[in-house]
Amino acid sequence: MATEVKETESAGKEIDFTACDEICEKYKDWKGATIPVLQQVQEAYGYLFSEIVERIADNLNMSAHQIYGVITFYAQFYTKPRGKYVIRVCRGTACHVQGSGRISEVVCEEFGIKNGETSADLKFTLEEVSCIGACGMAPVIMINNKTYGNLKPEEARKIFRDYAELQG
Amino acid sequence: MSYTTDHVEVHVCMGTAGVASGGHEVMEALEQEFAKRGLKNAESKERNCAAKQTGCRGLCARDVLIDVYIPGKEPVTYEHVSAEMVPTIVEEHIVGGNVVEKWAAKADYFQFYDKQKRYVLADCGRVDPESLEDYIKLGGYEAIKKALTMTPEQVIDEVKKSGLRGRGGGGFPTGLKWTFCRNSPGDHKYLICNADEGDPGAFMDRSIIEGNPHAVIEGMLIAGYAIGCDEGYIYCRAEYPLAIVRVIKAIKDAEAAGILGDKVFGTDFHFKLKLKEGAGAFVCGEETALIASIEGERGMPRPRPPFPAVKGLWQKPSNVNNVETFANLPGILLNGSEWYANIGTEKSKGTKIFALSGKVKSTGLVEVPMGITVRELIFDVGGGIPKKRKFKAVQLGGPSGGCLTPDHLETPIDYDSLIAAGAMMGSGGVVVMDETNCMVNVAHFFLTFTQRESCGKCIPCRIGTKTMLDILTRIITGQGREEDIDLLLEVGNDIKTASLCGLGQTAPNPVLTTVKYFRHEYEAHIRDKKCPARECAELIEFVVVDDRCKKCGICKKACPVDAITWEKGTVAYIDKSKCVKCRECIVNCPFNAID
Numbered sequence: 001m002a003t004e005v006k007e008t009e010s011a012g013k014e015i016d017f018t019a020c021d022e023i024c025e026k027y028k029d030w031k032g033a034t035i036p037v038l039q040q041v042q043e044a045y046g047y048l049f050s051e052i053v054e055r056i057a058d059n060l061n062m063s064a065h066q067i068y069g070v071i072t073f074y075a076q077f078y079t080k081p082r083g084k085y086v087i088r089v090c091r092g093t094a095c096h097v098q099g100s101g102r103i104s105e106v107v108c109e110e111f112g113i114k115n116g117e118t119s120a121d122l123k124f125t126l127e128e129v130s131c132i133g134a135c136g137m138a139p140v141i142m143i144n145n146k147t148y149g150n151l152k153p154e155e156a157r158k159i160f161r162d163y164a165e166l167q168g
Numbered sequence: 169m170s171y172t173t174d175h176v177e178v179h180v181c182m183g184t185a186g187v188a189s190g191g192h193e194v195m196e197a198l199e200q201e202f203a204k205r206g207l208k209n210a211e212s213k214e215r216n217c218a219a220k221q222t223g224c225r226g227l228c229a230r231d232v233l234i235d236v237y238i239p240g241k242e243p244v245t246y247e248h249v250s251a252e253m254v255p256t257i258v259e260e261h262i263v264g265g266n267v268v269e270k271w272a273a274k275a276d277y278f279q280f281y282d283k284q285k286r287y288v289l290a291d292c293g294r295v296d297p298e299s300l301e302d303y304i305k306l307g308g309y310e311a312i313k314k315a316l317t318m319t320p321e322q323v324i325d326e327v328k329k330s331g332l333r334g335r336g337g338g339g340f341p342t343g344l345k346w347t348f349c350r351n352s353p354g355d356h357k358y359l360i361c362n363a364d365e366g367d368p369g370a371f372m373d374r375s376i377i378e379g380n381p382h383a384v385i386e387g388m389l390i391a392g393y394a395i396g397c398d399e400g401y402i403y404c405r406a407e408y409p410l411a412i413v414r415v416i417k418a419i420k421d422a423e424a425a426g427i428l429g430d431k432v433f434g435t436d437f438h439f440k441l442k443l444k445e446g447a448g449a450f451v452c453g454e455e456t457a458l459i460a461s462i463e464g465e466r467g468m469p470r471p472r473p474p475f476p477a478v479k480g481l482w483q484k485p486s487n488v489n490n491v492e493t494f495a496n497l498p499g500i501l502l503n504g505s506e507w508y509a510n511i512g513t514e515k516s517k518g519t520k521i522f523a524l525s526g527k528v529k530s531t532g533l534v535e536v537p538m539g540i541t542v543r544e545l546i547f548d549v550g551g552g553i554p555k556k557r558k559f560k561a562v563q564l565g566g567p568s569g570g571c572l573t574p575d576h577l578e579t580p581i582d583y584d585s586l587i588a589a590g591a592m593m594g595s596g597g598v599v600v601m602d603e604t605n606c607m608v609n610v611a612h613f614f615l616t617f618t619q620r621e622s623c624g625k626c627i628p629c630r631i632g633t634k635t636m637l638d639i640l641t642r643i644i645t646g647q648g649r650e651e652d653i654d655l656l657l658e659v660g661n662d663i664k665t666a667s668l669c670g671l672g673q674t675a676p677n678p679v680l681t682t683v684k685y686f687r688h689e690y691e692a693h694i695r696d697k698k699c700p701a702r703e704c705a706e707l708i709e710f711v712v713v714d715d716r717c718k719k720c721g722i723c724k725k726a727c728p729v730d731a732i733t734w735e736k737g738t739v740a741y742i743d744k745s746k747c748v749k750c751r752e753c754i755v756n757c758p759f760n761a762i763d
Contacts, residue, residue: 036445074467135526136228137228149189
C-alpha cells in the first residue's frame with residue numbers, strides 16, 4: 001500500500017516558487033543558511049521534490065548535489081510526500097523496554113505501512129524516531145504535534161482508527 | 169518549598185508530559201472556574217486567584233500535577249488531575265479551605281523528593297517559563313549582574329574552584345575548558361549551547377529548557393563574559409518543539425529588556441544569541457559535528473586537533489557546553505564556589521539530573537547529589553520495580569554507556585566510579601530493566617540505533633557497527649553461532665580503538681557490558697535457542713505450561729487476534745496457526761506460564 005517513489009512534483013503542472021524564493025531571499029546574507037532554508041521550504045511545500053531542490057541550489061548559489069548531501073544526512077528532510085497525519089513512534093530505550101516495537105507493528109497492521117512509508121491515500125506516515133524525550137510516560141507516540149503516552153497496543157489501535165475516521 | 173505568593177496561585181505542569189496528559193485543559197478549567205466564581209478580584213487577597221503554567225517538576229508518571237499555593241498555608245500538590253476534577257478542587261479547597269484529600273499527593277509522592285537536592289531544577293515547576301518578569305521575580309539574572317562586577321578571570325576561577333564538570337557526558341572540567349578558549353587568540357569567539365539531546369532515555373535538557381529557559385540564557389551570558397565570546401548559539405534538536413518555542417520567546421524578551429544584545433545590563437559586554445534548530449542526527453551531539461551542522465553542512469565530526477577552542481565554528485575559537493552545565497552556573501555565581509564544592513564527592517561536585525525511566529515505579533526527572541548509590545536512586549527515589557518483579561539491570565549513559573547489575577547497587581554515582589564499573593555518566597539517562605527484559609535484545613536495540621546514526625565518515629564505525637548488528641540479529645533470531653560472542657568482543661574492541669569520534673568509540677559499550685555481565689543469556693540464545701527473558705519472539709514457543717497456568721483467562725483477554733481458547737477452570741491453549749507472536753499474552757500473564 002505504500003506509495004511509489006515520487007520525487008518530482010511537476011508532472012505537467014506549474015510550480016509556484018514564490019514562497020521558496022522569499023525564504024531564500026530572507027537568508028541570503030546568513031552564514032550556514034542551508035538547514036534553516038530547507039526546513040522552511042519543506043514546511044511550506046510539504047517535502048523537498050527535485051525541482052524545488054534545484055531552485056534552492058540556484059538561489060543559494062550552491063550545487064544541487066551539495067544540497068542533497070545535506071538533505072540525505074538528516075532524518076527530518078523528506079524527498080517523498082508525507083501523510084496528513086505523521087505517526088511518530090518513539091523507539092527510545094525507555095519506550096523499547098516498555099514494548100514500543102509492538103506499537104509500530106499495530107500501525108503496520110492497520111495501514112500497511114512500515115517505518116518511513118506513507119499510505120497510498122496520503123493519510124498516514126509512519127516514522128520511528130529515536131527519542132521524543134518523554135520517557136517518563138513510555139511508550140509514547142506523537143501524531144502530528146499531539147503526544148500520547150503510557151500506551152497499550154490496543155489503545156494505540158483505537159487511537160489510529162479514530163484518526164482514520166476523521167474526514168478529509 | 170519556600171515559594172510564597174501574596175495571592176492564590178495554582179501551578180500547572182505544562183512540560184511535554186504535562187501537556188500530553190491534559191495540562192492545557194486543566195489550565196482552561198481553572199481559568200473558567202475562577203472567572204465563574206468571581207475569583208479574579210485583584211482587590212481581595214483570598215479572592216484573587218491565578219493559574220500559572222510551569223515546567224516539569226519531575227514526576228511525569230503522575231501528570232497532570234498541580235500545586236495550590238494559598239498565602240499563609242502549606243502548598244498542596246494534587247496528582248493525576250483532569251479538567252473534571254478542577255471544580256471540586258476550587259470549591260472545596262480554594263473556596264472552602266478543605267484539602268481534597270483523596271486526590272492530594274501522599275507520602276509515596278514525597279518519597280520521590282526525599283533524597284533529591286533540587287538546585288538546578290529548583291525553579292522548574294515554580295517559574296512561568298514564558299515570563300521574563302517571573303524569572304526576575306524569583307531572583308533571575310542576579311548571577312550575571314554579579315559576574316559583571318568581577319573580572320572574567322575571576323569568574324573562570326570561581327567556576328574552576330567549584331569543581332563543575334561538563335554535564336553532557338564527558339565530564340571535562342568546565343573552568344579549564346573555558347580557559348583554553350579564552351587564551352586562544354582571536355577577536356571573535358563563539359559560545360555554543362549543546363541542546364541536541366539525542367540519547368534515547370535522556371530528557372533533562374528538554375525539561376530545563378522547557379521549564380526555565382532564562383536560566384540557560386543566564387548561564388550562557390556568564391560563560392560568554394568569562395571566555396570573551398560575543399555571539400552564541402543554542403543548538404536544539406527539532407524533536408523538541410515546545411523547547412524551541414520557549415527558547416525563542418525567552419531570547420526575544422531578553423533582547424527587549426537589554427539583557428541580550430549590545431551593552432548587556434548597560435556594561436561594555438555584548439552578547440548576541442541565536443537558536444539553531446537541528447534536523448535529526450544523533451551524531452550532532454558530538455561537538456565538532458554540531459559545529460559542522462551550524463555551518464549548514466552534513467553534521468559529520470571533524471578530527472581533533474584542532475580543538476574547537478582553537479578552530480571551531482567558522483574557524484573561530486569556540487566553546488561548547490551542555491544545557492545542564494549552563495544551568496548550573498547561576499547557582500555557582502550566586503552562592504559561591506565553596507557552597508557548590510560542598511555538594512557531591514571529592515572529584516564529582518554538585519548535583520546531577522537523571523532521567524529515570526523503564527521498569528521503575530516513579531519515572532521522571534530527578535536531581536540528586538553526586539555520590540548517591542545506584543540503589544538509592546532506583547529504590548528510594550524511583551520507588552523500586554513495579555509489579556513485584558525483580559531488578560535485573562540498569563543502563564546508564566544511553567547507547568554510549570553500559571549496564572550495571574544487582575551486584576553494583578552500592579556503586580556511588582559519580583563520573584569515575586561509573587567508568588570503573590563499566591558504565592558512564594553520559595548525559596544522565598537511567599533505564600531500569602526487570603527480569604522480563606532480555607539483555608541480548610537490549611544490546612541489539614542499542615546497536616540498531618548507533619548503526620543507523622553512524623555518519624559513515626570513518627570505516628571502523630560504519631562497517632563495524634553493521635557487523636556487530638548482523639551478529640546480534642543472528643543471535644536473537646536463533647541463528648547464532650558458537651564463535652559469535654568472541655567475534656562481538658573482538659569487533660567491539662576494534663571499533664572502540666579506531667573510531668574518529670565519541671559515537672564510534674562508545675558504540676560497542678552496551679554489547680561489551682552485557683556480554684561481561686550476562687554472558688549466560690547470550691549462550692542460551694546461541695546454544696539452546698532460548699530467550700530466558702522470553703522477549704525474543706523467534707525463540708519463544710508460545711505454549712502454555714500446564715502446571716504454571718492458574719486458569720485465570722487473562723491471556724485470552726489480552727490476545728488481539730483471538731488465538732487463545734480458554735474457559736473457566738481450564739488451562740488456556742494457544743492456536744499457533746492464528747498466533748502472530750505479539751507477546752501480549754506473555755506480558756500480561758501474572759504467573760509466567762507461557763514459554
